[in-house]
Amino acid sequence: MNTFRARGLHGQLVNELGAQIMRGDLEPGTTIDPDQVANDFDVSRTVVREALRALTAKGLVGARPRFGTYVTERNRWHLLDADVMTWRAGDDPDPRLVTELDEVRLVIEPAAARMAAERRSEGQLARIERAWEQLEKSYRGDQPDRPDHADADLEFHRSILTAAGNELLEQFEVVLAPALHARDRLAQRHITTLAFLDAHRAVYDAIAAGDGHAAQACMHSLMELSASDTASALSRSANTNATNTGSRGA
Secondary structure (H helix, E strand, O other), rough: OOOOOOOHHHHHHHHHHHHHHHHOOOOOOEEEHHHHHHHOOOOOOOHHHHHHHHHHHOOOEEEOOOOEEEEOOHHHHHOOOOHHHHOOOOOOOOHHHHHHHHHHHHHHHHHHHEEEEEEHOOOHHHHHHHHHHHHHHHHHOOOOOOOOOHEEEEEEEHHHHHHHOOOHHHHHHHHHHHHHHHHHHHHHHOOOHHHHHHHHHHHHHHHHOOOHHHHHHHHHHHHHHHHHHHHHHHHEEEEEEHHHHHHHOO
């Protein structure tokens, strides 16, 4: 969730500058003139100062004597910050974000599925089943990019992490929610196979049976399928962008 969206001028400025940094419009090392920002956005210096303070707390902005305010190097950015994730997962998701998300999920979620199979309660199992049913429903009909699909997909995986009985795992998925939505939006534009529905069902069935090893193996297969879909979607997206660029230049 973007925590600045409803915070008036200050929040709007934080969002705009944060998004510009994530898009690369403001590259690391770029100086930021507070007076120019105040003029460009028609806000007070106080608003600019507060916005830069918020971005500094996220590692995106720094200041040096005689150099002024500047965009920091990427290795200082708080990439797991919820707002930073949201800015990276904008209308055109950062390819590195969705690729690395799949890698992280491959490490974490199979083990979480095993833990869920071994620890889940009946109520938690019912929540996973409801999420699966909503996921299936979101892909019925002729609208492959229904907005409720991403919500159902996120709820399915979040409910498994909750059932794993580890608070850190549960919170980790909440932080990654913007990236998961970005990944799903990308896949929906370019992937038409529904094989992932069967893969999700296999994970649920293994958890329902209390079979930790099977749940881990099924989730591993699902994460590999997700990574394959992401790679295919990124390739198709790149080809589409290249074709569109070529058409405009013709």
